[in-house]
Amino acid sequence: xxxxxxxxxxxxxxxxxxxxxxxxxxxxxxxxxxxxxxxxxxxxxxxxxxxxxxxxxxxxxxxxxxxxxxxxxxxxxxxxxxxxxxxxxxxxxxxxxxxxxxxxxxxxxxxxxxxxxxxxxxxxxxxxxxxxxxxxxxxxxxxxxxxxxxxxxxxxxxxxxxxxxxxxxxxxxxxxxxxxxxxxxxxxxxxxxxxxxxxxxxxxxxxxxxxxxxxxxxxxxxxxxxxxxxxxxxxxxxxxxxxxxxxxxxxxxx
Ligand SMILES: NC(=O)c1ccc[n+]([C@@H]2O[C@H](COP(=O)([O-])OP(=O)(O)OC[C@H]3O[C@@H](n4cnc5c(N)ncnc54)[C@H](OP(=O)(O)O)[C@@H]3O)[C@@H](O)[C@H]2O)c1
Numbered sequence: 001x002x003x004x005x006x007x008x009x010x011x012x013x014x015x016x017x018x019x020x021x022x023x024x025x026x027x028x029x030x031x032x033x034x035x036x037x038x039x040x041x042x043x044x045x046x047x048x049x050x051x052x053x054x055x056x057x058x059x060x061x062x063x064x065x066x067x068x069x070x071x072x073x074x075x076x077x078x079x080x081x082x083x084x085x086x087x088x089x090x091x092x093x094x095x096x097x098x099x100x101x102x103x104x105x106x107x108x109x110x111x112x113x114x115x116x117x118x119x120x121x122x123x124x125x126x127x128x129x130x131x132x133x134x135x136x137x138x139x140x141x142x143x144x145x146x147x148x149x150x151x152x153x154x155x156x157x158x159x160x161x162x163x164x165x166x167x168x169x170x171x172x173x174x175x176x177x178x179x180x181x182x183x184x185x186x187x188x189x190x191x192x193x194x195x196x197x198x199x200x201x202x203x204x205x206x207x208x209x210x211x212x213x214x215x216x217x218x219x220x221x222x223x224x225x226x227x228x229x230x231x232x233x234x235x236x237x238x239x240x241x242x243x244x245x246x247x248x249x250x251x252x253x254x
Contacts, residue, residue, distance in 0.1 A: 006225070007031040007080045009060055009118055010087030012039035014188030015138060018218035019084055024051045026222065031077050033058040033069065034087065052076055060087045060114030063121075070121040080125045082225045085115045085160075086138045090153040090194045104152040111156035116163070123176075131175035132229040136221055137164045139182040141237060145245060157182070161235065168234065177232040179224050184239030186212035209242050 006023045010016040012034035020030055020043055029052040032043055040055040047053050054077045056069040088111045091103035119135060126133045142150045143157030164180035171178060191202035217238070224233050 003029060003076075004081040005029045005031060005077050005079060006082040006084060007033070007077075007118075007122060008084045008086060009033050009058070009114070011043060012036045014190060014214045015183070015186070015217045015221070016084070016086040017043065018214035019086065019221050020047060022215070022218040022222045023082075023225075024053075026226070027051055028082075029077060030054070031056065031073065031080070033060075035059050060118055061109040063113075063117045066114075066117045066121050070125075078125060079129055080122055081129050081133050083118065083122050083126060083135045084138070084221055084225075085118055085135065087114055087118075088138060088156075090142075090150075090190065091196075092151075092153075093149045093194050095149060096151040099151065107152045107156050111153070112159050115160060119163075119167070126176045127171070127174045129176075133175060134177040134179065134225050135164075135167065136179050136181055136224055138217075139164070139180040139235075141182050141184045141239060143180075143182060144237065147246075148249075165234065168232065175229065177229075179233045180235045181217070181220060181224065182235060182237040183212060183217050184237075184243045185209075186214065186217055186240075188214050210240055211243075212238065212240050 006028045008016050008019055011020050011032035020032055024030060024047045030047060032040055032053060032055045034040055035057060037057045040057060044053045044055050054074055058065055058069050060066060091107055092099040115137060126135065137160050139160040140157040142154035143161045146154060161180045164178045167178045187206040191205050192199060195201045220236060220238060224236065
């Protein structure tokens, strides 16, 4: 049995949940976190039969809570080999000038503050694990490529990219690897959250094309985490083959 531990934020849905399943298949022990406790309980019930599972209800925005979860990890889960910083969200798909400032703050608090909270809390154990350990941050194509309605979301993912690169510089001698995985369009609850519950909008976005699945991204996360210890993928950008960039926008007189 593989006794390595993966710590996943946002394990209750989408990429996080699929990643829990993928690592369980390979025998890793799982620390699964997210705000929806009932979903964590369900994951523990289904995956706990296969591998050791520790669940902790956690809002990554709250540093005190992050510190408490990390401090209270049971002994068998304390030596973390892989941190998957996946918890995140987009809100307010409308143009910047029409958004609610609270939505911007929620994205910054989750995608940036939450990610650094968890990273900072787990750095000591990851460094102790050393060679072969990894921090896998879930960025987005939005962190690299601008598009209308991306405003703070894209900017928060640009932070994830640069933070990942900068972390690499500091961790170079520790053996801890850092990767920014940047997915394109993937069908999860992401659009349901972004539209505040508009299932029709979510269905419309993913229909008539072939988006990535949560399992596609989980497979990439697992691949990066299990590469030989001397290899660091810095950034992995993944789009569906039916997605690409559009041209520049030009404002014209009519
Ligand atoms: N789907 C895409 O097209 C796409 C593309 C590029 C990047 N991404 C990124 O991929 C990551 C996962 O998204 P997804 O597509 O899998 O969406 P999802 O199905 O909505 O899952 C998001 C996860 O994040 C968790 N989360 C949100 N706010 C949280 C908070 N404050 N504290 C703790 N957990 C929180 C949610 O759990 P709870 O609600 O239970 O807390 C949920 O498990 C996000 O960082 C997203 O930005 C998604």
